[in-house]
Amino acid sequence: MNTTSDVILDRMMALHPKVIDLVLDRVWRLLDALGNPQDDLPPVIHLAGTNGKGSTQAMIRAGLEASGKRVHAYTSPHLARFHERIRLAGELITEQHLTEVLDECYAANGGETITYFEITTCAALLAMARTPADFTLLETGLGGRLDATNVVAKPALTIITPISMDHEQFLGDTLAKIAGEKAGILKRGVPCVVGPQPDAVLEVIEARAQALGCPLLAHGQQWHVSEERGRLVYQDETGLLDLPMPALAGAHQVQNAGAALAALRHLKAGEAAYEGAMTDVTWPARMQRLRSGPLVDQAGRAKLWLDGGHNPAAGEALADYLSKLPGRKVHLICGMLNTKDARGFLRPLATQAESLTAVSIPGEANTLPAEETARLAAESGHRAFQADGLGAALAAILEAEPDARVLICGSLYLAGNVLRDHA
16 A cells, blocks of 8 residues: 555656756755755765675664664665665654655755656755764765765765676766766765775776875775685774674675775774674675565475675676575576666576576566566576566476575566565
């Protein structure tokens, strides 16, 4: 059943003919009409990057909260409900509060053209500015320079997680161009934590940082992180940390943990924060084991996992993780958007999966049809099939292999469908 906020969100979708239109003029206009709430936020940590933004933000939030801090957090997209995008002092925004700020923003906008992401970002900033907290974590939606979150004049810290090819139609067709857009979050004199980057990306970030006088805390230079004997070892100029491995699965989470720890060390968050960032972190649809719901009931002896990664770097990270799992054969259920590099995502997974069953993403206008995903998977080296939905795909896999390890993957939108309707 639709809530009041759902009705307002649907109304907001009609305010601009495009889903994505990277210009900040509309955001500045609305923020000005709202009294410029972006100027009243608790100290802001602003994150951009292609991969790992959400996981890194989640680790920072877990660490700060473990040290007793109240933390706002803004992320996108949501998986099951819009409310997931906005955390106020540690709690998801309530339905009443969300409805109030959405209504206020809709009225203040006065029927002018503005995208869904822009107006909902303004609503998040308004809610955060009015709620006491110690820190604000802002994750860019896409890019950085022209992202609707890039409106804070002097954040406490910026973070750029690993950059790879994605959203080329909006950000540019080379790593250097994409890096230029992501580096647009750098602000004069504000330190920036930089995760592992290709040389072409790091050169762009370093040039931008030099022009703005931004101190860099870069992986491989100012900080190092690795796994040693089942522990996470982090080192920077202030010393060494020997910590538990992050609770989020996958070798790629080590580098995300390093960026989070570099941020927490810069903030002088303390030992409880460093430990909490590793042990208390949760982030749905990042190699998440599904433990309840209709699909799990249907699975019987099989094990179900869920991941929302959708670009070539995510495919490589997933393949690496799957290569280290013992025992059961892996079967994929995959649904993707037609805006993503499906071949790039699917190719590295071909050596780790026994089969791939393609599905269309329910209710998603930009879904890649199941038959197209199956065709691309076959071209990428998979034993590829297609099914009419998740239940049918799972049934086909179980008929061939009742003890399978099944990974549902390919899109955050598919992951959201699983968590909303099947968990």
